[in-house]
Amino acid sequence: MYRFLLTPRWLGILALTLAAAAVMVLLGNWQLDRYRERTAVNERIDAGTAGTPAPLRSTLPAPTGGAGTVGAAPAAQAEWSRVTATGRYDAANVILVRGRTVESRVGFEVLAPLVLDDGTAVLVDRGWVPPAPGGALAMPEVPALPTGQVTVVGRVHPTETGGNGVDRRDGRLETRRVTVDKLARELPYPLHGAYLLLDEQTPANDPAFRAVPIGHTNNWQNFGYVVQWWLFAVMTLFGYGWVARREARRAAGLDAPKPPVDRAAEPAPSA
Structure with a gap:
Protein backbone atom coordinates (compact mmCIF):
# COMPACT_ATOMS: atom_id res chain seq x y z
CA MET A 1 0.00 0.00 0.00
CA TYR A 2 2.84 2.42 0.77
CA ARG A 3 5.15 1.63 -2.14
CA PHE A 4 4.22 4.98 -3.70
CA LEU A 5 6.23 6.71 -0.95
CA LEU A 6 9.39 5.71 -2.85
CA THR A 7 8.40 7.71 -5.93
CA PRO A 8 10.35 10.94 -6.61
CA ARG A 9 7.29 13.08 -5.83
CA TRP A 10 6.75 11.62 -2.38
CA LEU A 11 10.45 11.50 -1.59
CA GLY A 12 10.57 15.22 -2.36
CA ILE A 13 7.58 15.84 -0.08
CA LEU A 14 9.30 13.84 2.68
CA ALA A 15 12.51 15.86 2.29
CA LEU A 16 10.63 19.14 2.54
CA THR A 17 8.70 17.89 5.56
CA LEU A 18 11.84 16.79 7.38
CA ALA A 19 13.62 20.06 6.53
CA ALA A 20 10.69 22.13 7.81
CA ALA A 21 10.47 20.07 11.02
CA ALA A 22 14.23 20.39 11.58
CA VAL A 23 14.08 24.18 11.19
CA MET A 24 11.22 24.34 13.69
CA VAL A 25 13.16 22.22 16.19
CA LEU A 26 16.19 24.51 15.81
CA LEU A 27 14.02 27.58 16.35
CA GLY A 28 12.65 25.95 19.48
CA ASN A 29 16.19 25.24 20.69
CA TRP A 30 17.15 28.87 20.07
CA GLN A 31 14.19 30.07 22.11
CA LEU A 32 15.16 27.61 24.83
CA ASP A 33 18.62 29.21 24.99
CA ARG A 34 16.97 32.65 25.22
CA TYR A 35 14.74 31.34 28.03
CA ARG A 36 17.79 30.14 29.95
CA GLU A 37 19.64 33.44 29.41
CA ARG A 38 16.69 35.52 30.60
CA THR A 39 16.12 33.22 33.56
CA ALA A 40 19.75 33.76 34.58
CA VAL A 41 19.24 37.54 34.34
CA ASN A 42 16.17 37.37 36.57
CA GLU A 43 18.07 35.25 39.08
CA ARG A 44 20.88 37.84 39.19
CA ILE A 45 18.33 40.63 39.72
CA ASP A 46 16.75 38.72 42.62
CA ALA A 47 20.13 37.86 44.11
CA GLY A 48 21.21 41.51 43.95
CA THR A 49 18.20 42.60 45.99
CA ALA A 50 19.47 40.94 49.13
CA GLY A 51 23.17 40.69 48.36
CA THR A 52 25.84 42.50 50.37
CA PRO A 203 24.45 61.71 52.50
CA ALA A 204 20.91 60.62 51.64
CA ASN A 205 19.51 61.15 48.17
CA ASP A 206 16.96 63.93 47.71
CA PRO A 207 13.39 62.61 48.32
CA ALA A 208 12.21 64.28 45.11
CA PHE A 209 13.73 61.38 43.18
CA ARG A 210 11.79 58.23 42.53
CA ALA A 211 13.75 55.01 42.37
CA VAL A 212 14.03 53.51 38.90
CA PRO A 213 12.49 50.03 39.06
CA ILE A 214 14.35 47.04 37.70
CA GLY A 215 12.00 45.00 35.57
CA HIS A 216 12.39 41.25 35.21
CA THR A 217 12.75 39.87 31.71
CA ASN A 218 9.78 38.00 30.27
CA ASN A 219 11.44 34.60 30.14
CA TRP A 220 8.15 32.70 30.06
CA GLN A 221 7.36 34.23 26.69
CA ASN A 222 10.44 32.50 25.31
CA PHE A 223 9.38 29.23 26.94
CA GLY A 224 6.01 29.57 25.21
CA TYR A 225 7.79 29.94 21.88
CA VAL A 226 9.77 26.76 22.63
CA VAL A 227 6.56 24.78 23.05
CA GLN A 228 5.04 26.45 19.97
CA TRP A 229 7.92 25.62 17.61
CA TRP A 230 8.30 22.05 18.83
CA LEU A 231 4.55 21.51 18.55
CA PHE A 232 4.64 22.82 14.98
CA ALA A 233 7.41 20.31 14.19
CA VAL A 234 5.30 17.43 15.54
CA MET A 235 2.24 18.65 13.63
CA THR A 236 4.28 18.84 10.40
CA LEU A 237 5.40 15.21 10.73
CA PHE A 238 1.92 14.13 11.73
CA GLY A 239 0.47 15.94 8.72
CA TYR A 240 2.81 14.09 6.38
CA GLY A 241 1.80 10.74 7.89
CA TRP A 242 -1.90 11.58 7.68
CA VAL A 243 -1.70 12.62 4.02
CA ALA A 244 0.35 9.52 3.15
CA ARG A 245 -2.17 7.22 4.89
CA ARG A 246 -5.08 8.85 3.10
CA GLU A 247 -3.30 8.43 -0.24
CA ALA A 248 -2.59 4.75 0.52
CA ARG A 249 -6.22 4.04 1.42
CA ARG A 250 -7.41 5.80 -1.71
CA ALA A 251 -5.05 3.76 -3.90
CA ALA A 252 -6.30 0.55 -2.27
CA GLY A 253 -9.91 1.53 -2.87
CA LEU A 254 -10.71 1.62 0.83
CA ASP A 255 -11.87 5.21 0.67
CA ALA A 256 -13.72 4.93 -2.64
CA PRO A 257 -16.85 7.06 -2.70
CA LYS A 258 -20.13 5.16 -2.27
CA PRO A 259 -22.44 5.10 -5.29
CA PRO A 260 -25.42 7.40 -4.99
CA VAL A 261 -28.68 5.83 -3.93
CA ASP A 262 -31.31 5.74 -6.71
CA ARG A 263 -34.42 6.84 -4.92
CA ALA A 264 -36.58 6.20 -7.99
CA ALA A 265 -35.75 2.49 -7.88
CA GLU A 266 -36.92 2.11 -4.29
CA PRO A 267 -40.43 0.59 -3.86
CA ALA A 268 -43.11 3.02 -2.87
CA PRO A 269 -44.25 2.67 0.72
CA SER A 270 -47.47 0.67 1.13
CA ALA A 271 -50.62 2.48 2.16
Whole structure:
Protein backbone atom coordinates (compact mmCIF):
# COMPACT_ATOMS: atom_id res chain seq x y z
CA MET A 1 0.00 0.00 0.00
CA TYR A 2 2.84 2.42 0.77
CA ARG A 3 5.15 1.63 -2.14
CA PHE A 4 4.22 4.98 -3.70
CA LEU A 5 6.23 6.71 -0.95
CA LEU A 6 9.39 5.71 -2.85
CA THR A 7 8.40 7.71 -5.93
CA PRO A 8 10.35 10.94 -6.61
CA ARG A 9 7.29 13.08 -5.83
CA TRP A 10 6.75 11.62 -2.38
CA LEU A 11 10.45 11.50 -1.59
CA GLY A 12 10.57 15.22 -2.36
CA ILE A 13 7.58 15.84 -0.08
CA LEU A 14 9.30 13.84 2.68
CA ALA A 15 12.51 15.86 2.29
CA LEU A 16 10.63 19.14 2.54
CA THR A 17 8.70 17.89 5.56
CA LEU A 18 11.84 16.79 7.38
CA ALA A 19 13.62 20.06 6.53
CA ALA A 20 10.69 22.13 7.81
CA ALA A 21 10.47 20.07 11.02
CA ALA A 22 14.23 20.39 11.58
CA VAL A 23 14.08 24.18 11.19
CA MET A 24 11.22 24.34 13.69
CA VAL A 25 13.16 22.22 16.19
CA LEU A 26 16.19 24.51 15.81
CA LEU A 27 14.02 27.58 16.35
CA GLY A 28 12.65 25.95 19.48
CA ASN A 29 16.19 25.24 20.69
CA TRP A 30 17.15 28.87 20.07
CA GLN A 31 14.19 30.07 22.11
CA LEU A 32 15.16 27.61 24.83
CA ASP A 33 18.62 29.21 24.99
CA ARG A 34 16.97 32.65 25.22
CA TYR A 35 14.74 31.34 28.03
CA ARG A 36 17.79 30.14 29.95
CA GLU A 37 19.64 33.44 29.41
CA ARG A 38 16.69 35.52 30.60
CA THR A 39 16.12 33.22 33.56
CA ALA A 40 19.75 33.76 34.58
CA VAL A 41 19.24 37.54 34.34
CA ASN A 42 16.17 37.37 36.57
CA GLU A 43 18.07 35.25 39.08
CA ARG A 44 20.88 37.84 39.19
CA ILE A 45 18.33 40.63 39.72
CA ASP A 46 16.75 38.72 42.62
CA ALA A 47 20.13 37.86 44.11
CA GLY A 48 21.21 41.51 43.95
CA THR A 49 18.20 42.60 45.99
CA ALA A 50 19.47 40.94 49.13
CA GLY A 51 23.17 40.69 48.36
CA THR A 52 25.84 42.50 50.37
CA PRO A 53 27.33 45.29 48.22
CA ALA A 54 30.85 44.61 46.98
CA PRO A 55 33.51 47.24 46.27
CA LEU A 56 33.18 48.70 42.78
CA ARG A 57 36.70 47.62 41.82
CA SER A 58 35.99 43.97 42.58
CA THR A 59 33.03 43.92 40.20
CA LEU A 60 33.57 46.48 37.45
CA PRO A 61 36.97 46.78 35.73
CA ALA A 62 38.58 50.20 36.01
CA PRO A 63 39.07 52.13 32.76
CA THR A 64 42.68 52.29 31.67
CA GLY A 65 42.54 54.92 28.93
CA GLY A 66 42.47 58.70 29.01
CA ALA A 67 39.62 61.18 29.09
CA GLY A 68 36.68 60.21 26.92
CA THR A 69 37.46 56.48 26.99
CA VAL A 70 35.39 53.68 28.49
CA GLY A 71 36.43 50.70 30.57
CA ALA A 72 35.56 47.10 29.88
CA ALA A 73 31.97 45.96 30.22
CA PRO A 74 31.16 43.96 33.34
CA ALA A 75 31.06 40.17 33.20
CA ALA A 76 27.57 38.75 32.77
CA GLN A 77 27.47 37.44 36.34
CA ALA A 78 28.32 40.93 37.63
CA GLU A 79 25.36 42.66 35.97
CA TRP A 80 22.65 43.76 38.45
CA SER A 81 24.87 43.00 41.45
CA ARG A 82 25.14 45.59 44.24
CA VAL A 83 28.35 47.57 44.56
CA THR A 84 29.55 50.50 46.63
CA ALA A 85 31.77 53.40 45.60
CA THR A 86 32.99 56.63 47.16
CA GLY A 87 33.87 59.85 45.37
CA ARG A 88 32.65 63.34 44.52
CA TYR A 89 29.83 64.22 42.14
CA ASP A 90 30.64 66.39 39.14
CA ALA A 91 27.86 69.00 39.15
CA ALA A 92 29.07 70.49 35.85
CA ASN A 93 28.19 67.37 33.87
CA VAL A 94 24.75 66.27 35.04
CA ILE A 95 23.02 64.12 32.40
CA LEU A 96 19.28 64.06 31.73
CA VAL A 97 17.84 60.96 30.09
CA ARG A 98 14.53 61.97 28.51
CA GLY A 99 11.49 59.89 27.68
CA ARG A 100 11.77 57.52 30.65
CA THR A 101 8.62 56.03 32.14
CA VAL A 102 8.02 55.31 35.81
CA GLU A 103 4.56 54.39 37.10
CA SER A 104 3.06 55.19 33.68
CA ARG A 105 4.45 58.75 33.70
CA VAL A 106 7.05 60.01 31.24
CA GLY A 107 9.87 62.08 32.64
CA PHE A 108 13.64 62.13 33.07
CA GLU A 109 16.24 59.98 34.73
CA VAL A 110 19.07 62.05 36.19
CA LEU A 111 22.63 60.77 35.99
CA ALA A 112 25.67 62.30 37.66
CA PRO A 113 29.32 61.28 37.24
CA LEU A 114 30.85 60.14 40.51
CA VAL A 115 34.55 60.99 40.24
CA LEU A 116 36.71 58.55 42.22
CA ASP A 117 40.04 59.19 43.92
CA ASP A 118 41.99 57.78 40.97
CA GLY A 119 40.43 60.32 38.55
CA THR A 120 38.11 57.84 36.82
CA ALA A 121 34.34 58.15 37.11
CA VAL A 122 31.24 55.99 37.16
CA LEU A 123 27.80 57.26 36.15
CA VAL A 124 25.20 57.08 38.92
CA ASP A 125 21.50 57.12 38.06
CA ARG A 126 20.09 59.18 40.94
CA GLY A 127 16.49 58.40 40.01
CA TRP A 128 13.48 59.72 38.08
CA VAL A 129 11.92 63.19 38.16
CA PRO A 130 8.83 64.50 36.36
CA PRO A 131 9.07 67.12 33.63
CA ALA A 132 8.18 70.73 34.28
CA PRO A 133 4.66 71.84 33.25
CA GLY A 134 4.45 72.14 29.50
CA GLY A 135 5.03 68.62 28.22
CA ALA A 136 7.06 65.46 28.63
CA LEU A 137 10.21 67.16 27.29
CA ALA A 138 10.01 70.31 29.44
CA MET A 139 13.21 70.80 31.43
CA PRO A 140 12.64 69.37 34.94
CA GLU A 141 13.57 70.75 38.32
CA VAL A 142 16.64 68.75 39.31
CA PRO A 143 17.61 68.65 42.99
CA ALA A 144 21.13 69.87 43.71
CA LEU A 145 23.93 67.39 44.09
CA PRO A 146 25.48 66.91 47.53
CA THR A 147 28.90 68.46 47.87
CA GLY A 148 31.95 66.79 49.30
CA GLN A 149 32.56 63.10 49.57
CA VAL A 150 29.65 60.81 48.74
CA THR A 151 29.26 57.07 49.19
CA VAL A 152 26.76 55.27 46.97
CA VAL A 153 25.35 51.76 46.81
CA GLY A 154 23.84 50.79 43.49
CA ARG A 155 23.12 48.06 40.96
CA VAL A 156 25.48 47.48 38.04
CA HIS A 157 23.43 48.32 34.94
CA PRO A 158 24.95 47.38 31.57
CA THR A 159 25.24 50.15 29.02
CA GLU A 160 22.27 50.66 26.76
CA THR A 161 22.49 50.75 22.98
CA GLY A 162 21.05 53.02 20.31
CA GLY A 163 20.01 56.61 20.78
CA ASN A 164 20.68 59.66 18.63
CA GLY A 165 23.73 60.99 20.43
CA VAL A 166 24.16 63.54 23.21
CA ASP A 167 22.99 67.17 23.29
CA ARG A 168 23.60 69.99 25.75
CA ARG A 169 20.57 71.99 26.93
CA ASP A 170 20.59 74.69 29.60
CA GLY A 171 24.04 73.61 30.71
CA ARG A 172 23.14 69.94 31.08
CA LEU A 173 23.87 66.98 28.85
CA GLU A 174 20.75 65.31 27.48
CA THR A 175 20.25 61.97 25.76
CA ARG A 176 17.62 59.36 25.05
CA ARG A 177 19.63 56.28 25.95
CA VAL A 178 22.32 55.66 28.56
CA THR A 179 25.00 54.69 26.06
CA VAL A 180 28.17 54.93 28.11
CA ASP A 181 30.64 55.20 25.23
CA LYS A 182 28.74 58.14 23.68
CA LEU A 183 28.48 59.93 27.02
CA ALA A 184 32.17 59.39 27.71
CA ARG A 185 33.10 61.54 24.71
CA GLU A 186 31.47 64.51 26.44
CA LEU A 187 33.25 64.08 29.76
CA PRO A 188 36.76 65.08 30.89
CA TYR A 189 37.68 61.73 32.49
CA PRO A 190 37.52 58.00 31.65
CA LEU A 191 34.28 56.20 32.48
CA HIS A 192 33.58 52.73 33.77
CA GLY A 193 31.88 50.48 31.24
CA ALA A 194 28.51 50.35 33.03
CA TYR A 195 26.46 52.66 35.24
CA LEU A 196 24.88 52.31 38.67
CA LEU A 197 21.19 52.44 39.59
CA LEU A 198 21.23 54.15 42.96
CA ASP A 199 19.90 52.15 45.93
CA GLU A 200 21.42 54.09 48.85
CA GLN A 201 23.52 57.17 49.29
CA THR A 202 25.43 58.90 52.11
CA PRO A 203 24.45 61.71 52.50
CA ALA A 204 20.91 60.62 51.64
CA ASN A 205 19.51 61.15 48.17
CA ASP A 206 16.96 63.93 47.71
CA PRO A 207 13.39 62.61 48.32
CA ALA A 208 12.21 64.28 45.11
CA PHE A 209 13.73 61.38 43.18
CA ARG A 210 11.79 58.23 42.53
CA ALA A 211 13.75 55.01 42.37
CA VAL A 212 14.03 53.51 38.90
CA PRO A 213 12.49 50.03 39.06
CA ILE A 214 14.35 47.04 37.70
CA GLY A 215 12.00 45.00 35.57
CA HIS A 216 12.39 41.25 35.21
CA THR A 217 12.75 39.87 31.71
CA ASN A 218 9.78 38.00 30.27
CA ASN A 219 11.44 34.60 30.14
CA TRP A 220 8.15 32.70 30.06
CA GLN A 221 7.36 34.23 26.69
CA ASN A 222 10.44 32.50 25.31
CA PHE A 223 9.38 29.23 26.94
CA GLY A 224 6.01 29.57 25.21
CA TYR A 225 7.79 29.94 21.88
CA VAL A 226 9.77 26.76 22.63
CA VAL A 227 6.56 24.78 23.05
CA GLN A 228 5.04 26.45 19.97
CA TRP A 229 7.92 25.62 17.61
CA TRP A 230 8.30 22.05 18.83
CA LEU A 231 4.55 21.51 18.55
CA PHE A 232 4.64 22.82 14.98
CA ALA A 233 7.41 20.31 14.19
CA VAL A 234 5.30 17.43 15.54
CA MET A 235 2.24 18.65 13.63
CA THR A 236 4.28 18.84 10.40
CA LEU A 237 5.40 15.21 10.73
CA PHE A 238 1.92 14.13 11.73
CA GLY A 239 0.47 15.94 8.72
CA TYR A 240 2.81 14.09 6.38
CA GLY A 241 1.80 10.74 7.89
CA TRP A 242 -1.90 11.58 7.68
CA VAL A 243 -1.70 12.62 4.02
CA ALA A 244 0.35 9.52 3.15
CA ARG A 245 -2.17 7.22 4.89
CA ARG A 246 -5.08 8.85 3.10
CA GLU A 247 -3.30 8.43 -0.24
CA ALA A 248 -2.59 4.75 0.52
CA ARG A 249 -6.22 4.04 1.42
CA ARG A 250 -7.41 5.80 -1.71
CA ALA A 251 -5.05 3.76 -3.90
CA ALA A 252 -6.30 0.55 -2.27
CA GLY A 253 -9.91 1.53 -2.87
CA LEU A 254 -10.71 1.62 0.83
CA ASP A 255 -11.87 5.21 0.67
CA ALA A 256 -13.72 4.93 -2.64
CA PRO A 257 -16.85 7.06 -2.70
CA LYS A 258 -20.13 5.16 -2.27
CA PRO A 259 -22.44 5.10 -5.29
CA PRO A 260 -25.42 7.40 -4.99
CA VAL A 261 -28.68 5.83 -3.93
CA ASP A 262 -31.31 5.74 -6.71
CA ARG A 263 -34.42 6.84 -4.92
CA ALA A 264 -36.58 6.20 -7.99
CA ALA A 265 -35.75 2.49 -7.88
CA GLU A 266 -36.92 2.11 -4.29
CA PRO A 267 -40.43 0.59 -3.86
CA ALA A 268 -43.11 3.02 -2.87
CA PRO A 269 -44.25 2.67 0.72
CA SER A 270 -47.47 0.67 1.13
CA ALA A 271 -50.62 2.48 2.16
